[in-house]
Amino acid sequence: MSWMAWTPVTAIFFTAIILAVIVMTLWELKSPTVLRKGLLWFATTRGDRFFMCLLGSAIIHILWIATTDIEPAVATLVCLISAVLVMRYA
C-alpha cells in the first residue's frame, strides 16, 4: 500500500467517508428512503442528499481557498452546517 502514498490526514478523510457510506447503508436497510421534494426543483432520496453534501463540501472548500485566506477549518464548519441543512430541507 506504500505506493498509494497514504498520510494520516487522508486516511482519516477516507475512513470518515467510508463510515458515512456504511451508516447510510444501515440507515437505508432499517428505514428505506422516500423520494421527497424539498427546497430544490427536483425530488431527492436520502442518498442524493448525501451525494449533494459531499459534492457541496468539495465546492465550498475550493471556493474558500480561491477567495479567502481565512483558515480552511472554518470552511469545514460551513460544510457541516450546510450538510445538515441539505439533509433536512433539500
Added chain:
Amino acid sequence: MRKRINNRAWLMVLPVLFLVAMSAVIPLMTVVNYSVQDIFDDNNRVYVGLEWFIQIIRDPELHAALWRQILFSANVLAIEIPLGILIAKAMPRRGSVATGLLIFFAIPLLIPWNVVGTIWQIFARPDIGMAGMSLTSLGLDYNYTANPVDAWFTLVAMDVWHWTSLVVLLVFSGLRAIPEAYYEAAQIDGANRWQMFRHIELPRLKTVLGIAVLLRLMDSLMIYTEPFVLTGGGPGNSTTFLSQYLTRMAVGQFDLGPAAAFSLVYFIMILTLCWLFYSLISPAEEQTER
C-alpha cells in the same frame, strides 16, 4: 407463496465492485494522497496540506486555460446541437436513403481521436492540405500553426466534424419515436413546419437533446487528444485547454503534487456541471414518462 430472498445475488456484483475499485476508487484515493504531499520518490515525500490546492486555484495560467475551455465547450455546443437537429430534420425518416445516411454519419464517430487530429492536421495545412489550400487560394491569410484565430477555427471545425454526427443520430432516433398521428393532427389544424417543430417535435426531443448536450458537454470539457495532435496547444498557449495543461504539469514537468490537486479540482468541476445538468433534465424526463 412466500418470496425467498437469495443473498447469493450479491456475489454476482463483486466482480463489478472489484473492477470499479481497481479502475476508479483506488486511483482516485491515490490522487488525493498525492495532492497533499510533495513527492520526490517512493520513500521521500513531505506533507504540505492544502498548499498545492492554493497554488493551483490561484494560478493565472490555469484561469486562462479554464476560460479557453469554457469558450471551446460553449462554441461547439452552440454549433453542434442546432446543426445536428437541422441535419436530422432534413433526413428522410425511412428507407434505404435514411439507412445510408445513418451509416455515413456514423463514420466520424468510429475514427480514433488521434487519427481525427492527424487527418485535420494534414487537411488544414496551407501548403498541402485541401482545406488549407482552398482557404489560401481564396486570398485568406490562413495558417493554423501561426495564427490563434485560425487555430481556434480549425479546432472547432474539427470537433464539429467529429461529433455533430452523435447529435444527428440521437435526434434522428428521437424523431423516429414520434407517432405519425401527431403530425396528421397538426396538419389538419393547419400548423406550419415551425409550429410542428416548436410544439410537437421539440417537447418530444427534450430528453434526447438533454442527453446529447450532456454527452457533448462532458466530452468537450475533457478534450485532449485532438488539440494535442493538431496544434499542440499553440500557437503560444492559445489552444491549451485544461487537460493539456494538466498533462504538461504531470508528465512534462513531473509536478505530481500540483497535478494531483489540479486533477481533483478538474474532476469536481466536471462532476458538478454534469450533476447540475442531469438534475435539470431529469424533471423533463419524468414528465415525458408520465
